[in-house]
Amino acid sequence: MLRFYSYYKQATAGRCQGPRPGFWDPIGRYKWDAWNSLGRMSKEEAMEAYVAEMKKVAQKVTERGI
Numbered sequence: 901m902l903r904f905y906s907y908y909k910q911a912t913a914g915r916c917q918g919p920r921p922g923f924w925d926p927i928g929r930y931k932w933d934a935w936n937s938l939g940r941m942s943k944e945e946a947m948e949a950y951v952a953e954m955k956k957v958a959q960k961v962t963e964r965g966i
Contacts, residue, residue: 903953906934910946915939 909916909931916936921928938946 902930902934904950905931906938907946907950907953909935910938910941911943911950914943915941 916932916938918932920932920936923929941949
């Protein structure tokens with residue numbers, strides 16, 4: 901889920917530029933770390949990566965027959 905979040909944020913808001921959330925916000929830190937790990941990825945690349953990740957998940961679901 902963090903990958904989807906990070907690709908979404910990169911595609912809609914661009915590069916992560918805010919400060920890292922504090923110790924008492926672990927979920928915020930995980931999200932920030934995931935988004936920040938994309939670095940200078942372009943918005944278009946993030947959109948493509950989001951779709952590619954969605955295809956992988958859909959493929960796994962269809963293989964399981966869920």
